[in-house]
Amino acid sequence: MHGDMLKYYSTNQFFLSMMGIWPYHLTVECTVTLILLIGATTKYLNIIINNYKIKDLLEMMEDHWQLFQNKYELHILRYYGNISQLVTKYYSVYINIFAILFMLIPLTPRILDFIKPLNESRPYIFIVAGEWGVDQVEYYYPILLHCFVCIVISTRCMVNCDTMYIVCVLHSCSLFESIGIRLENIQNKTEYMEDEVSEKYLKLVIKKNDSEEYRKMIVCLRKHQLAIEFVDVIESSFKTVTFIILFLNVMILSLIGLQILSKLGQIQEMIRFGCIAMGAITHLMSMCIPGQLLVNKSEEVFDKAYNTRWYTFSSKTIRLLRILLYRSFVPCILTAENMSVMSVETFSTVMQTAMSYFTTFLSVS
Numbered sequence: 001m002h003g004d005m006l007k008y009y010s011t012n013q014f015f016l017s018m019m020g021i022w023p024y025h026l027t028v029e030c031t032v033t034l035i036l037l038i039g040a041t042t043k044y045l046n047i048i049i050n051n052y053k054i055k056d057l058l059e060m061m062e063d064h065w066q067l068f069q070n071k072y073e074l075h076i077l078r079y080y081g082n083i084s085q086l087v088t089k090y091y092s093v094y095i096n097i098f099a100i101l102f103m104l105i106p107l108t109p110r111i112l113d114f115i116k117p118l119n120e121s122r123p124y125i126f127i128v129a130g131e132w133g134v135d136q137v138e139y140y141y142p143i144l145l146h147c148f149v150c151i152v153i154s155t156r157c158m159v160n161c162d163t164m165y166i167v168c169v170l171h172s173c174s175l176f177e178s179i180g181i182r183l184e185n186i187q188n189k190t191e192y193m194e195d196e197v198s199e200k201y202l203k204l205v206i207k208k209n210d211s212e213e214y215r216k217m218i219v220c221l222r223k224h225q226l227a228i229e230f231v232d233v234i235e236s237s238f239k240t241v242t243f244i245i246l247f248l249n250v251m252i253l254s255l256i257g258l259q260i261l262s263k264l265g266q267i268q269e270m271i272r273f274g275c276i277a278m279g280a281i282t283h284l285m286s287m288c289i290p291g292q293l294l295v296n297k298s299e300e301v302f303d304k305a306y307n308t309r310w311y312t313f314s315s316k317t318i319r320l321l322r323i324l325l326y327r328s329f330v331p332c333i334l335t336a337e338n339m340s341v342m343s344v345e346t347f348s349t350v351m352q353t354a355m356s357y358f359t360t361f362l363s364v365s
Contacts, residue, residue, distance in 0.1 A: 031251075031255055032252055032255050032256060032259065032273075032276065035248050035251055035252045035255075036154060036252070036276070037150070037154060038248060039158065039244075039245055039248045039252075040153075040154035040155075040157040040158050041157075042241055042244050042245065042248075043157055043158060043161040043162075043241055043245070044157045044161065046161070046237075046238070046240070046241035047161055047164070050236075050237045050238075053233055053236060053237040054164070054237060056233055057168050057230070057233055057234065057237065060226075060229075060230050060233065061168075061171055061230075063226075064077070064171070064175060064226070064230075065077060067223070067226070068175070068178055068223070072178065072181050072182075072185075073178040073181070073182070076174050076177050076178045076181065077171075077174050077178070079174070080170045080171060080173060080174035080177075081171075081174075083170055084166065084167040084170045084171070087163065087166055087167075087170070088163040088166070088167065091159060091162065091163055091166070091282075091286065092159050092163065094282065095155055095158070095159050095279060095282070096155065096159075098275040098276075098278060098279045099151055099152070099155045099275075099279075101271065101272075101275050102127070102151065102272055102275045102276070103127065103147075103148055103151060105125060105127075105268050105269075105271060105272050106124075106125040106126060106127050106144060107144075108125070108268065109121075109122035109123060109124070109125060110122075124136070124137055124140055125268065126143065126144075126147070127144065127147040127148075127151070158283065162283065162286050162287075165234075165238055165286075165287070165290070166286060166290050168230075168234050169234060169290035169291065169293070169294055169334065170290060170293070171230075172227060172230050172231050172234065172294055172297075172332070173290075173293050173294055173297040175223070175226070175227035175230065176224075176227055176294075176297040176298050176300065176301050176332075177297050177300070178223075179220060179223055179224050179227065179301055180297075180300045180301050180303075180304040182216070182219075182220050182223070183220060183301070183304040183305050183308055184304055184308075186213060186216050186217065186220070186308060211314050211316075211317065213313055213314065213317050214314060214316050214317045214320070217313075217317050217320045217321060217324070218320055220324065221320055221323060221324050224301065224324060224327060224328065225327075227298075227332075228327070228332060231294065231298075231332045231334070234334060235333075235334055235335065238334070239334070239335055239336060239337050239338065240337055242287060242334070242335070242336040242337075242342065243336035243337035243339065243340075245283075245287065246284075246287075246336050246340065246346075246350060249280055249283070249284050249350055249354070250350055250353050250354045250357060251357070252276070252280050253277065253280055253281070253350075253351070253354035253355075253358070254354045254355075254357035254358040256273050256276055256277045256280070257277075257354075257355075257358040258358065259273045260273050260274065260277070281351075284347055284350060284351075285347060287342055288342050288343060288344060288346050288347035288350075289344065289347070290334075290342070291333065291334040291341065291342025291343050291346075292342070292343040292344045294331075294332055294333070294334060295331045295332070295333055295341075295343060296331075298328065298331040298332040299328075299331045301324075301328040302325060302328035302329055302331075305321060305324050305325050305328060306325065308321070
C-alpha cells in the first residue's frame with residue numbers, strides 16, 4: 001500500500017486485521033489464539049484478585065460439613081462431593097485430550113518423515129501463526145516447545161479455575177437439597193435427633209417449651225440463610241470473569257467457524273480448530289449447567305416448604321414458614337455481571353449469538 005495512502009487509512013487496516021478480514025493479511029488464526037490466552041489469563045487473575053473470597057468459600061464449606069450432620073444431610077453432601085470429584089477428573093481428562101490432539105498436529109509431518117521419508121522434507125506446521133523474530137525453520141523445535149508450554153499452562157489455568165467454580169456450585173446445590181429433605185421430614189418424630197448439635201453450633205436461642213416443629217423449622221431457616229450467603233460469595237467471586245468469558249466465547253466460536261470453512265479439505269487444520277471449538281463449547285457448558293442446577297435446587301426449597309402440612313403447625317412455626325417461603329420464592333442465581341443468568345437458556349443464547357456473528361463475518365469477508 002502506498003505510503004501516503006497508508007498514512008490516512010492505517011486505522012482501518014488495523015481494525016480489519018484484528019477481525020481477520022484485511023484482504024492482504026488474514027489474522028483470524030492469531031486472534032483465536034489471543035482470545036484463548038486472554039481467557040486463561042483472566043481466569044487466573046480472577047483467582048488471585050479474589051483469593052480471600054475463595055478462602056472464605058472453602059472455610060464455609062468446612063463449616064457446612066460440621067453443621068449438616070444427620071445421616072440424610074451427610075449422604076447428600078457426600079453424594080455431591082463424589083460428583084464434584086468425578087467432574088474434576090473427567091473434565092480435566094476431556095480438555096487434556098483436546099489439548100494433546102491440538103499439539104500433536106504439527107508433529108505429524110516430522111513423525112511421518114521418520115517413519116516414511118520422502119525425497120524432500122514435509123512442510124513445517126506451526127501451532128500458532130506468529131512472528132518470533134528468528135528463522136522459524138531453523139528454530140522450529142524451540143518455537144514448538146514454547147507453544148507447547150503456553151498451551152499446557154493455559155489449559156491448566158482454565159481447567160483448575162473451572163473445576164473450582166463447579167465444585168462450589170455443586171456444594172451449594174447439596175445445601176439446598178438437604179434443606180428440602182429436612183422440610184419433607186419436619187413432622188417425622190424419629191428423624192433429625194441431631195438437631196441439638198445444630199442448635200449449639202448455630203448458637204440459636206430456643207426455649208424449652210418450644211415445640212419440636214418450631215425447633216426444626218428455625219434450624220432449617222438458619223441453614224437456608226447460610227446456603228444463600230454461600231451462593232452470594234460465589235456470585236461476587238465469579239460474576240465479572242464470567243461476563244468476560246461469555247464475551248470471549250461468542251468471539252472465539254464465531255471466528256472458529258470462519259477458520260473451519262477456510263480450511264475445508266485440510267484434515268489436520270480442521271481437526272486443530274475443531275478441537276478448539278469443542279473445548280470452547282464444553283467450557284461454556286461448564287459455566288451454564290451448574291448455574292441451571294443451582295436454580296432448580298433452590299426452587300425446590302420453596303416447593304417443599306409450600307407442600308408441608310402447615311395447617312398442623314403452631315402460630316410461631318407458621319411465622320417462620322412464611323419467612324422461609326418469602327426467601328425461597330425467588331431462586332438463587334449466578335450471573336455474568338448481573339446481565340445474564342447462568343443457565344441452559346444462556347448457553348443457547350450464546351450459541352445463537354455466536355452463529356449470528358459468524359454469518360456476519362462470513363458475509364463481509
